[in-house]
Amino acid sequence: MEPKRALALPHLLDRLSLIRRPRTGPLDGKELLKRSLTDFYRRPESRPSVSVDVVRPESTCGRSHAWMADSTPIDVFSPSTQAFENALSGLDTNGRxxxxxxxxxxxxxxxxTEVARIYEDHATRLxxxxxxxxxxxxxxxxxxxxxxSAFVHYIGHCDVDGLRCVDGNLATGSIPESNAQTFFLNxxxxxxxxxxLIERGSVAGGVTFSKVLNEQAATVGTTFAxxxxxxxxxxxAMQLARRQIMMGKNYAVVGDGTHVLGGxxxxxxxxxxxxxxxxxxxxITYDVLPNWTAGSWYYPEGMGTDRPHLLGTTTESTLDLESFLRMLESIDAPVVYDGRFFWxxxxxTQLRSRG
Incomplete structure (x- = not known):
């Protein structure tokens, strides 16, 4: 570890046993699928795009992985000492x-419009x-x-000069400070x-490595929201959202990926x-990952049991079609079915249509 990265250790003390030396493996050519369908890319071909060289960290038994080495990882988030320090300032917005x-x-x-609708619908409850x-x-x-702000969701174009605006491009490195606690640059x-943005004050955010298809970007964006x-x-959220598309490995998280909106x-x-x-x-497997909380418990929704389970453990059951449909009607949790993401x-609706 480089000396400058040692500054992150105080923020990782309660996870110190999970820290390992960085190791990478060969990157499978299929892991960053290249597409020739340029008509639907989020960036017009007349503009030079940014492309990031990535490595594939060797996985461990952990449920979530971070990478603090110099290279840029695929499939894990990229934290920094700056992101941890930015999180200490909190967000004072009078409870909103x-x-x-x-x-x-x-x-x-x-x-x-759809992203805004999702946020506004939740504003009645949050x-x-x-x-x-x-x-x-x-x-x-x-x-x-x-x-x-708690979150900025940018929808548009980006190229080597920065985020596209009506009068040119904004390089976020030119911003005096970022007070957007989290963000998604779709x-x-x-x-x-x-x-x-992390270097200027943000805590965490969703980003892309290279070109993304317009329709798929919209799918990831609304699901992530x-x-x-x-x-x-x-x-x-990013791990789950990107499962919906073929080019999901183009999406990643920078900063403290363990951060939850509002802290x-x-x-x-x-x-x-x-x-x-x-x-x-x-x-059926019901899984709950703890948000930095150890020793607490949860009650699995729709599983027909009132017995508590420790956070980080799973609950398993086998249901017939009607019981599974009743479960789906009673929950608001994301479902990974046959390897694909569903609400x-x-x-x-799909299961009913198939009988």
């Missing part, structure tokens, strides 16, 4: 969480205030990041812009993994 949605391209208006901006200039976008090759509001950490650690959302058995029944209402 400001959410800002920025749509900086008219061709992406539907995605911007203490969040949603503001939507469209077509911002460089100065206006700079002011958005300098404003104190644009092609936004990795370096996201890392610059709902998962964050459900209480998932930035990294866990809350009392919410522990669950995930359901389901597979159909040879007998036509469904093998419970989506999977219930």
């Amino acid at each position: 969480l400001p959410f800002i949605v920025v749509g900086n391209d008219p061709e992406m208006v539907e995605e911007c 203490p969040i205030d949603v503001t939507v901006h469209r077509g911002l200039t460089r100065e206006e976008l700079s002011q958005v990041f300098q404003r104190r 644009a092609c090759g936004s990795f370096y812009e996201g890392r610059a 709902r998962l964050l509001l459900s209480g998932f950490s930035i990294d866990r 809350r650690r009392d919410r522990h959302p669950g995930t359901i993994v389901a597979d159909r058995t040879d007998g036509g029944r469904f093998a 419970p209402e989506e999977l219930a």
Whole structure:
């Protein structure tokens, strides 16, 4: 470890036993699938895009992985000492969480509208205030990041000169300070812009390594939004959201991926993994990862049991179709079925249509 990285150790003391020397393995060519369908990329081909060289860290038995070596990792988040220190300042907004949605391209208006709708729907149950901006200039976008907020969701383009605005590009490294606690830069090759936001004051955010397809970017963006509001950490939300698309490994997290919106650690959302058995029944696993909380417990939703389980453990059951459908109707947890990501209402509709 380089001496400068030792400054991160005080922030990792309660996870010290999980720290290992960085090791990488060969990168499978399929892991960063290249596509020739350029018409639908989020970045017009006339603009030079950013592309990041990545490595594949060797996995361990952990449930979540971070990489603090010099190289850029795939499949794990990239923390920094600066991100940990930024988290110490907290977010003083009188109990409200400001959410800002920025749509900086008219061709992406539907995605911007849908993301804003998801946030506004949750505003009836959570203490969040949603503001939507469209077509911002460089100065206006700079002011958005300098404003104190819980989350900034940028939808638009990015190239080597920075985030696209109506009057040019904004390089986030030129911003005096970033008071956006977390963010999602849903644009092609936004990795370096996201890392610059961490250096300017942010805690964590979602980024991309290279080009992303427009439709797939919209899918990841809207799913990521709902998962964050459900209480998932930035990294866990990204892990789940990117399962929906073929090019999911283009998405990553910079900063402290364990961070939860508003810094809350009392919410522990669950995930359901389901597979159909040879007998036509469904093998169900209910999984809850703790948000930096050890020794607490949860009650598995829809599993027909009132027995508590320790956080970090799973609950397993086998259900017939009707019982599984009733479970899907009673929960709001994401479901990984046959390796694919679903919201419970989506999977219930699909299963009913197949009989």
